Amino acid sequence: MKILAIDTACDETSAAVTENTTILSNIIWSQASLHAKWGGILPSLAQREHLKRIDWVVKKALDTSHQSLTSDIDAIAVTVGPCLAIAGEVGIAKAKELAKKYDKPLVAVNHIEGHVLSPLAQPRTENPKFEIRNSKLTIRFPALGLVISGGHTDLILIKEIGQYKLLAQTRDDALGEALDKAARMLGLGYPGGAILEKMAQHGNPNSYPLPIPMSGREKEGYFSYSGLKTAMWKIVEAEKKKGKELLTKKQIENLAASFQNTAFEHLTRVISSIIHNSSFVIHDLLVGGGVSNNIEIRKRLRKMAKQFGIKVCLPYTKKLCSDNAAMIDVAAYFKSKEGKFVKNIAKVERLPRSKIGETFPWEI
Ligand code: KG4
Ligand code: ZN
Numbered sequence: 001m002k003i004l005a006i007d008t009a010c011d012e013t014s015a016a017v018t019e020n021t022t023i024l025s026n027i028i029w030s031q032a033s034l035h036a037k038w039g040g041i042l043p044s045l046a047q048r049e050h051l052k053r054i055d056w057v058v059k060k061a062l063d064t065s066h067q068s069l070t071s072d073i074d075a076i077a078v079t080v081g082p083c084l085a086i087a088g089e090v091g092i093a094k095a096k097e098l099a100k101k102y103d104k105p106l107v108a109v110n111h112i113e114g115h116v117l118s119p120l121a122q123p124r125t126e127n128p129k130f131e132i133r134n135s136k137l138t139i140r141f142p143a144l145g146l147v148i149s150g151g152h153t154d155l156i157l158i159k160e161i162g163q164y165k166l167l168a169q170t171r172d173d174a175l176g177e178a179l180d181k182a183a184r185m186l187g188l189g190y191p192g193g194a195i196l197e198k199m200a201q202h203g204n205p206n207s208y209p210l211p212i213p214m215s216g217r218e219k220e221g222y223f224s225y226s227g228l229k230t231a232m233w234k235i236v237e238a239e240k241k242k243g244k245e246l247l248t249k250k251q252i253e254n255l256a257a258s259f260q261n262t263a264f265e266h267l268t269r270v271i272s273s274i275i276h277n278s279s280f281v282i283h284d285l286l287v288g289g290g291v292s293n294n295i296e297i298r299k300r301l302r303k304m305a306k307q308f309g310i311k312v313c314l315p316y317t318k319k320l321c322s323d324n325a326a327m328i329d330v331a332a333y334f335k336s337k338e339g340k341f342v343k344n345i346a347k348v349e350r351l352p353r354s355k356i357g358e359t360f361p362w363e364i
Contacts, residue, residue, distance in 0.1 A: 003329050008087050
């Protein structure tokens with residue numbers, strides 16, 4: 001099954017071609033640098049840029065994979081949500097147009113399902129190093145899916161592929177959003193998660209007494225980062241006053257390490273509590289989303305999972321952690337195996353608050 005997938009959920013214009021779960025191409029045009037000067041994503045700018053790039057990105061995905069839309073591609077897939085509404089609609093319009101023009105079946109995909117299944121994407125290469133990794137990737141169910149990105153902090157029960165239950169989400173900020181805000185307080189730019197990680201590597205994680213969110217209340221099954229953000233802000237302001245508005249490099253490193261340490265500790269405590277109290281045995285933990293690029297969070301998730309005999313599955317390349325269309329392809333492949341195609345293409349529209357596992361009205 002060869003599928004051309006399109007994702008314009010946020011600020012990446014992406015198109016990809018896969019054969020089953022093997023990636024033949026995965027083109028990502030990132031707008032991050034354009035949004036950086038606004039300190040966040042501007043939906044109207046995202047939409048404009050998607051409109052400018054979408055045709056080029058789709059063509060590049062087909063050319064790179066050496067697949068013809070007319071003769072090789074079996075279906076077209078697209079993210080319908082959750083998304084920034086006016087950004088998501090660009091990809092949806094393009095997918096509908098191509099499905100009609102080339103008479104291909106259409107698969108509508110939930111963006112979070114794409115992130116959850118991103119560890120299942122496989123490289124095209126015959127490189128034996130990858131084969132070893134892939135051979136480990138036989139998922140045993142029930143499994144957990146963790147999506148940690150700029151917009152989401154979701155823990156999902158995967159009964160099997162296609163059957164999901166949201167177990168925990170954030171009450172306020174997403175983990176990536178919190179890391180970005182902390183980075184901004186430290187003058188590290190936007191999006192700052194990756195720079196914060198670099199600074200944190202040289203800092204002492206115990207140098208500032210930040211409160212671990214929901215401490216002792218992990219059983220409630222929520223993530224929360226707004227209180228931690230406020231506590232960080234107070235400490236940063238106090239430290240700035242001491243240094244006449246300037247932080248030293250050492251202070252920045254220590255603050256970055258302390259913030260990461262506390263934010264990650266909260267994440268793993270809530271997940272541990274949920275696994276501990278779960279009525280069934282969880283086998284694997286699939287992790288995706290931009291924050292899963294972070295080496296420290298990977299270490300901590302592995303350490304936590306080991307205590308429960310759970311295997312952590314991450315995407316084989318960092319390109320699959322952030323938004324990309326190959327992960328949408330993988331989700332679409334499993335949906336197509338179940339016959340979950342769009343019945344009436346004209347009815348497909350954006351679902352900005354789409355929930356993982358929901359049946360779309362146009363599939364019935
Ligand atoms: O999945 P993603 O690319 O976009 C969505 O939000 O959907 O995630 C972006 C988030 C940003 O908050 C960014 O700061 C964070 O992922 N991020 C990281 C790292 N790389 C990206 N956070 C921590 N460490 C990183 N290395
Ligand atoms: Zn995403």
